């Protein structure tokens with residue numbers, strides 16, 4: 182089922198300190214609005230990082246530049262030790278990466294969106310099978326076998342032949358997670374994957390995320406407003422504000438005993454809901 | 455119709471402006487903002503007025519008459535010569551003027567007849583509305599070229615009927631595009647949200663007020679660009695008259711010159727260029743109008 | 753009513769008309785796709801050329817384009833492209849109408865691609881599909897539903913345009929009609945009307961046929977978007993696992 186190489190070994194982090202995701206001095210602006218400013222970030226292989234922060238602080242943008250849905254203005258991003266936006270030249274310097282290079286590195290990353298973005302003209306299983314077949318050249322039979330296993334894992338084997346239009350929000354999101362897992366990315370990005378769901382459907386999706394976390398093979402970056410879930414799943418919580426990391430540490434520190442005033446006021450505001 | 459609406463709209467707006475400064479409620483003594491309807495904004499009004507004036511002028515001033523003749527003996531060595539190309543330019547423009555004029559006069563018929571068709575189509579009486587709908591669909595989905603031949607041969611076969619070819623062109627263009635115009639009117643009227651009709655009933659408005667102050671002002675923004683597009687489309691079909699009825703437009707010019715000099719390349723390319731020089735700016739104007747109105751609605 | 757001989761003539765004309773339409777349609781769809789996608793290219797020059805083509809093809813009158821294509825182009829470009837010389841009017845006419853259709857069709861395709869939500873493209877980037885695959889597997893299948901109705905109308909406009917081929921010397925339904933005019937004129941206005949009503953009805957039926965084909969395609973597509981027949985889907989293996997939630 183695993184089709185990718187480049188899966189970092191968790192026990193071998195010492196080697197060049199090959200972090201799973203590494204931001205160095207990343208800037209990103211939309212016109213006059215600076216969203217990320219001189220951002221440095223290291224996510225270790227298999228680590229589960231939850232990003233919290235007020236609306237508009239740039240949480241989604243971190244995930245989107247990692248997925249290359251938006252391009253950064255300055256700095257570098259490495260995925261599993263490889264430059265994402267740059268290629269090394271023979272002289273040892275960096276040059277802007279070709280589309281081919283970006284695609285190669287990007288194959289290590291998967292993303293689940295707030296609004297699912299399932300393909301409405303394909304059934305659940307077809308959504309899951311598409312990338313393995315078309316991008317990774319997996320045979321139809323194998324892709325289908327793996328796809329069914331994934332759908333079973335998210336509890337949706339019976340809905341394999343249903344189109345997104347016939348699924349509930351929570352089911353859609355679980356198909357979307359299965360779809361992202363199908364190419365076995367080493368890094369998974371989750372952007373508020375439960376916030377478009379009815380409250381009673383949130384639990385099923387969180388269960389799937391727990392399962393992925395338990396397996397421990399995948400580096401996870403999650404943006405969420407579910408503080409309880411963050412506490413449970415996170416190795417590390419990043420409090421983000423105005424394009425900068427305000428506070429970073431284990432949930433027991435950032436969530437329960439925040440050192441920064443900004444974090445306290447944010448958590449206070451969230452708790453009122 | 456277009457000239458009518460600013461007045462009716464004004465009449466609706468004015469009372470509310472006066473209502474704003476009622477002395478009894480100083481707390482609400484806000485200045486009522488002047489609404490900027492698209493047809494009141496100078497950036498829309500000026501070009502629309504200019505275009506309407508230009509088209510009216512076109513309709514009134516007839517083309518200079520006279521036959522087309524090149525009076526030039528182009529060499530046989532090359533298949534294309536610029537000197538010959540530019541020599542033909544003034545006569546091409548004369549032909550183009552005739553084509554444009556026929557288009558405008560034909561479209562005048564289309565816009566009016568289209569309204570009648572749209573009304574008959576909306577009739578509650580199915581004996582009226584169904585045949586009208588069929589006729590519209592029938593005329594719309596058959597070639598205007600065939601219709602033009604039909605008209606020509608029919609006129610020729612009836613002894614007491616004699617029509618100038620250019621008149622046949624107006625009529626056929628007019629009837630053909632009336633079916634398009636009627637659909638534009640219909641779509642425009644249907645685009646007015648159901649709530650607006652219901653509000654008109656709830657306010658107990660009489661039919662005249664309902665149509666002139668509620669429905670038509672809201673339908674026009676959808677109708678005007680569509681009509682503009684059809685005007686451009688009619689312009690592209692007008693040269694068919696030259697081929698069928700020998701009206702003295704651009705294509706007739708090119709055919710005449712070709713028969714005279716046996717040099718087809720220059721005249722046909724020339725009318726192609728001349729055509730683009732008119733239809734591209736026209737289409738661009740329509741798109742601008744569309745964008746302005748869409749902005750207003752969005 | 754016309755004589756059987758006359759109907760046979762019109763039938764031949766109609767077949768020629770359908771052939772011209774088929775040629776123009778094939779070229780038109782091809783150009784629509786290439787140019788419509790080209791209009792959205794990242795490369796400036798591709799966008800520029802596509803835009804130029806669209807403006808030209810939509811701006812020029814079909815009948816003038818037909819005269820240029822049939823009469824001027826073979827002389828002008830015949831030395832460069834020998835293929836053009838000695839082509840039949842039907843082929844050159846279909847070429848002109850195809851270009852015409854391509855201009856309008858490209859705008860339909862462009863508009864429908866833009867109408868697909870951005871999230872669809874983003875999801876396909878996240879799955880690492882390449883640009884061609886994104887278009888082929890994700891965007892165009894969804895765009896198709898939006899493309900079909902206006903493309904049907906455009907095809908009817910092109911069907912109407914095929915009659916123009918008769919004025920540049922091609923054989924089609926209109927030319928077959930013209931061949932009958934002299935004999936019908938002898939029977940006066942009635943005869944003429946009978947002939948033309950017959951011909952117009954044939955064109956009308958052709959147009960309704962085009963319409964019906966597009967409707968059928970729309971319906972087929974709608975069914976696909978809802979539930980696909982179980983036979984075409986994946987067989988669900990009961991051992992794999994069942995739905996966990998209620």
Ligand SMILES: Nc1ncnc2c1ncn2[C@@H]1O[C@H](COP(=O)(O)OP(=O)(O)OP(=O)(O)O)[C@@H](O)[C@H]1O
Nearest residue numbers: 211212214216234235236237238239240241242243
């Ligand atoms: N494509 C874009 N163009 C312009 N501005 C953008 C774009 N995407 C995001 N922004 C702006 O960048 C800022 C950060 O956006 P981002 O989506 O990263 O915030 P967020 O932390 O995810 O907020 P939320 O909790 O509301 O999802 C916001 O002010 C947003 O308006």
Ligand SMILES: [Mg+2]
Nearest residue numbers: 240241242373
């Ligand atoms: Mg966000």
